[in-house]
Amino acid sequence: MSYSSLKTDVADYLHRTDLTAKMASFITLAEASLFRELFVKDTELIEVGATVGEYGTLPTDFGKVSRITATVGDSEYNLSYKSPDHKTTLTYPESYALENNKLRIFGTSTGQAYTLYYIPKLMPLSDLVTNWLHDNAYDLYMYATALEACKYTRDGQEMANLMPIVANLTESVRRASERKGQPSNGSMQIIPRR
Numbered sequence: 001m002s003y004s005s006l007k008t009d010v011a012d013y014l015h016r017t018d019l020t021a022k023m024a025s026f027i028t029l030a031e032a033s034l035f036r037e038l039f040v041k042d043t044e045l046i047e048v049g050a051t052v053g054e055y056g057t058l059p060t061d062f063g064k065v066s067r068i069t070a071t072v073g074d075s076e077y078n079l080s081y082k083s084p085d086h087k088t089t090l091t092y093p094e095s096y097a098l099e100n101n102k103l104r105i106f107g108t109s110t111g112q113a114y115t116l117y118y119i120p121k122l123m124p125l126s127d128l129v130t131n132w133l134h135d136n137a138y139d140l141y142m143y144a145t146a147l148e149a150c151k152y153t154r155d156g157q158e159m160a161n162l163m164p165i166v167a168n169l170t171e172s173v174r175r176a177s178e179r180k181g182q183p184s185n186g187s188m189q190i191i192p193r194r
Helices: 003-014 020-037 132-136 138-153 156-179
Strands: 045-050 055-057 062-072 075-078 095-099 102-106 113-120
Touching: 003 020, 003 138, 020 138, 020 156, 045 055, 062 095, 062 102, 102 113, 132 138, 138 156
Parallel strands: none
Antiparallel strands: 045 113, 055 102, 062 075, 062 113, 095 102
16 A cells, blocks of 8 residues: 555545545645554654753654653663653652653753653655554544545535544554553463562
8 A cells, every 4th residue: 555545545435536636635634633643652662862961852753752761870760750840859860751842851960871762753644655554554544534535525424424433443543552562361360469
């Protein structure tokens, strides 16, 4: 499947040949909506850095934090999120915030090593670019694009048909992404405290 085949499939689904010039706009609108809703764990990346003062640099493709760890001595610690106005008197890394498009690690100084696990922003489709969502949830891309076309043509009946389809597929992709991080076999065990 490609960007141009997505345009063709949406036009075929809608039984419309008069929307070809607008199809790229419909895809862009669908992406804007989908990219706000979905952060796919399968695409998680790792960025290692060091602070300057209390601040670290966010990657250009940064979308959402999965987790952040800081290394102190030979140990690595998970940091918890705090609001940017958090105050601390600690002299070791304890928490983080996102502030002015930068990563702030409270309780640190220049040179503090950290590891950022993050979900990148999905790249918009083009003739040269594909993305995880297109490759793994083509049906969602197609129906979301068709929904945007129906909004444009003010086809209320087809919008009513497509809205639950898009909502269900979005939730399905979200659940599938969350399941990827969970073990697939074995049983849950209760371990008693002694």
